[in-house]
Amino acid sequence: NAGxxxxxxxxxxxxxxxxxxxxxxxxxxxxxxxxxxxxxxxxRLIYYSASEGTTDKGEVPNGYNxxxxxxxxxxxxxxxxxxxQTSVYFCASWxxxxxxxxxxxxTRLTVV
Amino acid sequence: xxxTTQPTSMDCxxxxxxxxxxxxxxxxxxxxxxxxxxxxxxxxxYIIHGLKNNETNEMASxxxxxxxxxxxxxxxxxxxxxxxxxxxxxxxxxxxxxxxGSRLTFGEGTQLTVNP
Numbered sequence: 565n566a567g568x569x570x571x572x573x574x575x576x577x578x579x580x581x582x583x584x585x586x587x588x589x590x591x592x593x594x595x596x597x598x599x600x601x602x603x604x605x606x607x608r609l610i611y612y613s614a615s616e617g618t619t620d621k622g623e624v625p626n627g628y629n630x631x632x633x634x635x636x637x638x639x640x641x642x643x644x645x646x647x648x649q650t651s652v653y654f655c656a657s658w659x660x661x662x663x664x665x666x667x668x669x670x671t672r673l674t675v676v
Numbered sequence: 677x678x679x680t681t682q683p684t685s686m687d688c689x690x691x692x693x694x695x696x697x698x699x700x701x702x703x704x705x706x707x708x709x710x711x712x713x714x715x716x717x718x719x720x721x722y723i724i725h726g727l728k729n730n731e732t733n734e735m736a737s738x739x740x741x742x743x744x745x746x747x748x749x750x751x752x753x754x755x756x757x758x759x760x761x762x763x764x765x766x767x768x769x770x771x772x773x774x775x776x777g778s779r780l781t782f783g784e785g786t787q788l789t790v791n792p
Contacts, residue, residue, distance in 0.1 A: 568719070599782075601717075604784075605784060606763065606782035606783050606784045606785060607720070607782040608782075609781070623781075652717060654719050654720075656719070665712075665720075665722060665780060666722075667719025667720050667721070668719050669718060669719055670717065670718070670719055
């Protein structure tokens with residue numbers, strides 16, 4: 565039982581390049597989330613998916629797109645990477661109970 | 677979701693109790709208090725949650741004041757591995773679809789350093 569798996573763990577991009585961050589959970593959770601964390605700061609919500617087939621914007625959605633491919637997978641795409649998107653990206657999933665958030669181990673992205 | 681206020685940093689001696697305070701003066705009656713921690717840039721880890729009664733589990737205790745405007749997370753015997761950033765969060769609990777888009781909003785938390 566792996567929980568929430570993120571790939572890749574590290575990535576360096578050049579400005580203007582595109583890439584997709586992958587997230588998969590094997591816990592049959594309904595809701596999935598993408599957060600970013602800049603150095604010394606808390607997590608900020610980018611996008612979330614309350615259930616398969618739905619996605620919604622969070623606090624900082626600009627420059628990102630998401631796809632809820634199926635119940636297990638929720639991907640985050642950067643179409644044209646910018647240095648301001650250098651951050652650690654966390655995926656999380658949530659089951660319908662009060663203690664249900666589970667986070668992945670993060671993807672460390674550097675845009676040069 | 678209600679905003680929380682935590683000290684930026686705290687220190688604690690190994691083996692002693694660590695008491696981490698949190699103010700949430702605008703908390704609503706249906707909002708729970710959650711605590712998460714993040715060790716060395718790993719993904720946040722759930723610790724404990726409560727509504728109005730004090731709670732205890734294998735990791736920690738949560739003390740919520742009677743007016744619910746503040747709470748304290750207690751790590752009874754802190755170890756070096758408890759060094760982390762601790763986040764206090766309040767949110768409505770229940771099915772996501774029923775909480776009007778409410779979700780966990782993280783502030784900057786408290787950096788707890790446990791010293792040998």
